[in-house]
Amino acid sequence: MDQLVVAIECDPTQEVICTPEFVNELFETHTVFSIGGFDVNRAMLLMFLAAFIAIALLWFGFRKRRVVPTRFGAAIEALVSFVRDEVAIGIIGPDGVKYFPYLLAVFMFLLIGNLFEVTPFINFPVTSRMAIPLFLSVVTWLIFVIVGFVKNGFGYLGGIIWPKSVPVGLRPLVGLIEFLSTFILRPLTLAVRLFANMVAGHVMLSLMLVSSYVFITNAGNLGIRTGWGFLWMTIGFGIFLFEIAVGVLQAYIFTLLSAVYIQTSVHPEH
């Protein structure tokens, strides 16, 4: 293979190495097929695949109740009980079991979606498309706002805008900051944190591995710089391992923060 196609908007017969005009093109995907004017692209298929894998893992992990679980069943059970005991019950409290299904669904989907970044032949984190983290954080936002109003009535809003634990002179300022932070910054940072981490990881991996490919195979006749190629490849695989850790950690942090935000609505005085 003499040519290397990185971008979609690329004519491989003209250019030897097609570089993306703008970094966004790394995250655009082809339309695979369309149903009645509704285009289905690779990112959407991967999203469904992530959901399917999450369901399949849980289904096969808990298909049969055994006294002594299989190794696979024990691993899935450890994952599920981690989300339930450490996140749902550990953060929200004993009534956190109610929110456990949502937290588990988010955790499994994000874990698999993030790990797609380092899965061979997929190599695309679905969570690096802003729509997915943003949608999940809006769902979290709706849950904690609705729970806050249901549990505390309008005292929830009052407690945020006019906090009783602060001296009177400071209340308008603190109230304004709290209002902005609760209703605007929380969902925004929740989404952007995941999105930014995944985008940065995908860009770094693409850069390192593509440049090592170019240098080692001499695609594009840049001259053989095998030494540089192997250097980039080594760094690339280092980042590969690092990205596994980042993917797991970001899924955990998203779930943890969702739980914390719900907890602040359930028990607003803490």
Next chain:
Amino acid sequence: MEALSGPLALIGYGLAAIGPGIGIGIVAGNAVQAMARQPEAAGMVRTTMFLGIAFTEALALIGFVLYFLAAG
């Protein structure tokens, strides 16, 4: 001015990342100290540390968003 907006936005993001960088360093350093002093509380400390990091990081993330807004 139009030509400068991209570089200026980059500098702005860099400035926005300084504070959170120092803050995360303080949070993580103190968490390590707490874990070393009381290893049995390590789980609780770790959870709280992630929370502290997440809240500190928010400023850097706002800077990241503002970079895209300003660079246009």
